[in-house]
Amino acid sequence: MFTVWACKQIMMSYKINTSWRFLRKHLLSKRRLYSEHTITF
Known part of the structure; x- marks a missing residue:
């Protein structure tokens, strides 16, 4: 059961x-592409 x-x-x-890796990529x-328009995380 535990396994x-x-x-x-x-x-x-x-x-x-x-x-998450895909999303970050x-x-x-x-x-x-749009360096100044994106929200930085």
Whole structure:
């Protein structure tokens, strides 16, 4: 039971990490395109 839960937690964190990385990459490319118009994080 615990291993299934741990596996789900790992998968969730992995998905969040990959999506966050993609989002950051997307934001950075946008920032390059319109440098003065973007909101900086």
